[in-house]
Amino acid sequence: MEAKKLWGGRFEASLEEWVEEFGASIRFDQKLAKYDIQGSLAHVQMLGATGVISLEEAQSIQAGLEELLNDYEAGKLVFDIQNEDIHMNIESLLTEKIGSVAGKLHTARSRNDQVATDMHLYLKDTLFQVVDKLTNLRQTLVNLAQEHIETVMPGYTHLQHAQPISFAQHMLAYYNMFSRDSERFAFNIQHTDISPLGAAALAGTTFPIDRQLTSDLMGFSHPYTNSLDAVSDRDFILEFLSNASILMMHMSRLCEEIINWCSHEYKFVTLSDTFSTGSSIMPQKKNPDMAELIRGKTGRVYGNLVGMLTVMKSLPLTYNKDLQEDKEGMFDSAETILVSIDILAGMLQSMTVHKERMAQSTEKDFSNATELADYLASKGLPFRQAHEIVGKLVLECSKAGYYLQDVPLERYQEISSIIGPDIYTALESQTAVSRRNSLGGTGFESIRWQIQQAKEQLSASKGL
Numbered sequence: 001m002e003a004k005k006l007w008g009g010r011f012e013a014s015l016e017e018w019v020e021e022f023g024a025s026i027r028f029d030q031k032l033a034k035y036d037i038q039g040s041l042a043h044v045q046m047l048g049a050t051g052v053i054s055l056e057e058a059q060s061i062q063a064g065l066e067e068l069l070n071d072y073e074a075g076k077l078v079f080d081i082q083n084e085d086i087h088m089n090i091e092s093l094l095t096e097k098i099g100s101v102a103g104k105l106h107t108a109r110s111r112n113d114q115v116a117t118d119m120h121l122y123l124k125d126t127l128f129q130v131v132d133k134l135t136n137l138r139q140t141l142v143n144l145a146q147e148h149i150e151t152v153m154p155g156y157t158h159l160q161h162a163q164p165i166s167f168a169q170h171m172l173a174y175y176n177m178f179s180r181d182s183e184r185f186a187f188n189i190q191h192t193d194i195s196p197l198g199a200a201a202l203a204g205t206t207f208p209i210d211r212q213l214t215s216d217l218m219g220f221s222h223p224y225t226n227s228l229d230a231v232s233d234r235d236f237i238l239e240f241l242s243n244a245s246i247l248m249m250h251m252s253r254l255c256e257e258i259i260n261w262c263s264h265e266y267k268f269v270t271l272s273d274t275f276s277t278g279s280s281i282m283p284q285k286k287n288p289d290m291a292e293l294i295r296g297k298t299g300r301v302y303g304n305l306v307g308m309l310t311v312m313k314s315l316p317l318t319y320n321k322d323l324q325e326d327k328e329g330m331f332d333s334a335e336t337i338l339v340s341i342d343i344l345a346g347m348l349q350s351m352t353v354h355k356e357r358m359a360q361s362t363e364k365d366f367s368n369a370t371e372l373a374d375y376l377a378s379k380g381l382p383f384r385q386a387h388e389i390v391g392k393l394v395l396e397c398s399k400a401g402y403y404l405q406d407v408p409l410e411r412y413q414e415i416s417s418i419i420g421p422d423i424y425t426a427l428e429s430q431t432a433v434s435r436r437n438s439l440g441g442t443g444f445e446s447i448r449w450q451i452q453q454a455k456e457q458l459s460a461s462k463g464l
C-alpha cells in the first residue's frame with residue numbers, strides 16, 4: 001500500500017507512478033530545502049505568537065524543524081518522490097520526527113505562498129552573491145587598467161583598425177558594463193526582498209496571522225500588500241533572468257575578444273595554463289576553452305529567460321501548476337552566472353598581456369590617419385577638407401606600400417605648407433592615445449581620472 005498523499009482526502013484512486021513522476025518537482029526543488037525550513041520556522045513562530053496554535057505546539061514544531069535543518073546540513077535528509085515536492089517532503093519528514101502535531105504547521109498557509117516564499121529567499125541570497133562576485137570582477141578590471149594605462153593597442157570598429165587606444169581604456173569599458181550589471185542585480189534585490197508568506201492559497205486567511213512578523217523573521221523588507229499578486233507573479237525571477245542574460249552578453253563579448261587575442265594572428269595575450277586546455281590530437285594546442293564556454297553558456301541563460309517569459313505570458317491569476325516550471329531555469333541561470341563570473345575574473349587575473357605586440361600592431365597600419373586630419377584641422381583647415389586630403393594620401397601610400405609615418409617631409413609640405421616636422425610625433429600611436437583627454441577619452445589623463453572614479457565606486461560597493 002502506498003503512503004497516503006497529504007492532499008489525499010477527496011481522492012478515491014491514486015496516480016499511476018509515471019503520472020506522479022510527471023507532476024513531481026522534488027527532483028529539482030530540493031535545492032529549496034533550507035529556505036523551505038527557514039520559511040516554516042518563521043511561520044510557526046508567528047502561529048505561536050498570535051495564538052493560532054499553542055506555544056507548546058509551536059515549540060515542538062520549531063524543535064523538529066531545527067533538527068531537520070541540521071539533518072539537511074549534514075546531508076542526511078532523504079526525499080521521496082511520492083511526496084511530490086519539497087514542501088510536502090519536509091512536512092512528512094517533520095511528521096516522522098514529531099508526530100501528528102506537525103499537521104498544525106500548515107495552518108493559515110498554502111503551498112502557493114510557501115513556494116513563492118522559498119523562491120524569494122533563494123533568489124535574494126543568490127543576488128547578494130552575484131553582486132559580491134561582480135565586485136571582484138570589477139576590481140580585477142580596474143587593477144588591469146591601473147597596470148596598463150600606457151599600454152597601446154589597436155581600437156577597432158567593424159573589426160578594422162580604427163584608432164589606437166589604451167588597453168586600460170578597453171578594460172574600463174567592461175568595468176562600466178559590469179558596474180551597470182551590478183546595479184541591475186542590486187535593484188533586483190528590492191523586488192525580491194518582499195514576503196509572500198501568509199497570502200495563503202490566494203485570498204488571505206481568516207486566522208489572525210501577523211504577516212509583518214513573518215516578514216521580519218525571514219529578514220524581508222516588507223510583506224506583499226496583495227495576496228493574489230503575492231502568489232501569482234514571478235516578475236522578480238524574470239528580472240533576474242533578464243539581468244543574467246545582459247550580464248552573460250557582456251561576459252560573452254569580452255570572452256570573444258580574449259579568444260581572438262590569444263589566436264596566432266593577434267598574440268595580444270596568453271592565458272595561464274590553469275585556464276586553458278590542450279588537444280587530444282594536436283600536441284601544440286593551448287585552447288581558451290573556459291572563455292569559449294562562457295560564450296557558449298550565454299545561450300542557455302538567454303533560453304531560460306525566453307522559456308520563463310513564455311510560461312508566464314497567458315497565465316490567468318493566480319497559481320497555476322505551470323509556475324512549477326519557474327525553478328530549473330532560475331537555478332540553472334544562477335549557477336551558471338555565479339561560476340562564470342569567477343572563471344572570467346580568474347582568467348583575467350592570470351593572463352599575460354603582450355604590450356610590445358599590441359603596440360607593434362598599431363605601427364604598421366593607418367590608424368593614425370585621424371591624427372593627420374586633426375593636425376591639419378587644428379592648424380585652421382576645415383575638417384572636411386583635411387579628411388579629403390588625408391584620404392587621398394592614404395590611397396597613395398597603400399598603392400606604394402608604405403604608411404603615413406614613412407611619407408617624407410617634402411611630400412607633406414607639397415600637400416600643405418602648414419605641415420611641419422612635428423607631424424611625425426603626432427603620428428606616433430603613443431602620442432595619439434595620450435592626447436585624447438576629452439571626458440571619457442583614451443588619453444592617459446582621462447584614464448587616470450576614470451580609474452579614480454572607478455575606485456570610489458568600488459569602495460562604495462564594498463561597503464554595501
Ligand code: ARG
Binds near residue numbers: 085086323
Ligand atoms: N511544487 C509546486 C510548485 O513548485 C508547489 C506549489 C503547489 N501548489 C499547488 N496548488 N499545487 O509550484
